Structure formats: C-alpha cells, structure tokens
Amino acid sequence: MCRGNRREEIFKDDVDRKLFLELLGETCEAKNSESFGGRMIKEHNQRQADSLIQASLPVIGLNTIDELKALRKSHPHKQAVVWLVKTRTTVRDRWLAETLNAGSRPMFYHGVKRYRAPKRRADKNLKRELENLTI
Numbered sequence: 001m002c003r004g005n006r007r008e009e010i011f012k013d014d015v016d017r018k019l020f021l022e023l024l025g026e027t028c029e030a031k032n033s034e035s036f037g038g039r040m041i042k043e044h045n046q047r048q049a050d051s052l053i054q055a056s057l058p059v060i061g062l063n064t065i066d067e068l069k070a071l072r073k074s075h076p077h078k079q080a081v082v083w084l085v086k087t088r089t090t091v092r093d094r095w096l097a098e099t100l101n102a103g104s105r106p107m108f109y110h111g112v113k114r115y116r117a118p119k120r121r122a123d124k125n126l127k128r129e130l131e132n133l134t135i
Helices: 014-030 037-057 065-072 076-088 093-100 107-118 122-133
Strands: none
Touching: 037 065, 037 076, 037 093, 037 122, 065 076, 065 093, 076 093, 076 107, 076 122, 093 107, 107 122
C-alpha cells in the first residue's frame, strides 16, 4: 500500500486498514464496478467533448462534424472548437486530433492561445458565443 504525505502511514493500524478495505469492497459491490478510475472517466470526458463539439457546430455555422473535420487545421473555427474542448474537458490530445482531424499538439496550443486571449474582434465574438454554450 502507498504511504501518505511525507511518507506517513495511511492507516493507524491493521484494524483501520481492514475497515477501509471492507468499505471499499462494499462500495464497489454497490456500484457493480471493479474500478472507479480510468475507463469510466475517459468515456465520460469523451461524451462531454462530443456534446460540446455538436453544440458548437451551429455557432460556427456548420451542420456536421464532417464539415468541421474538412476545415484546414489552422482554420479559426476549428481552433475555437479545440480551445472549447480543451478548456472544458480533459480529453487527450490524440483523441481530439483524431476526432477533429486537428493536427498535432503545437496546432492545438496555437488555437488554445488564440482564444485564451483573443486579439481580433471576430475571435472575441466567437469566444463569447462558445463560452455561453450549455450542454
């Protein structure tokens, strides 16, 4: 078992450790899950990202995700959607690149930077509209 901060013991004694493991087992049984980590969180974030992408399409004047994928990687609308997804979810860059045909990590960060502090009026307006999206 891992240690706590400053290598302190996590459990007071063996009874405390057994109580923790018993409660953990009951929680996992009640939720019918062997793990509350990784896969479930990843799937939740991907669903949330998909919802954000779908909700952003009308704002940027597109009807389908295929139209968004067809835009060039440096297109302001594609970069705005990348910014939106990166700021509201924790999906991996690889997933976002494949889903939006958005290019490499440097392209993501260029878009995120562009919309974090937009200089152009059109970028400011688009950011404001995307910030108001609810899913």
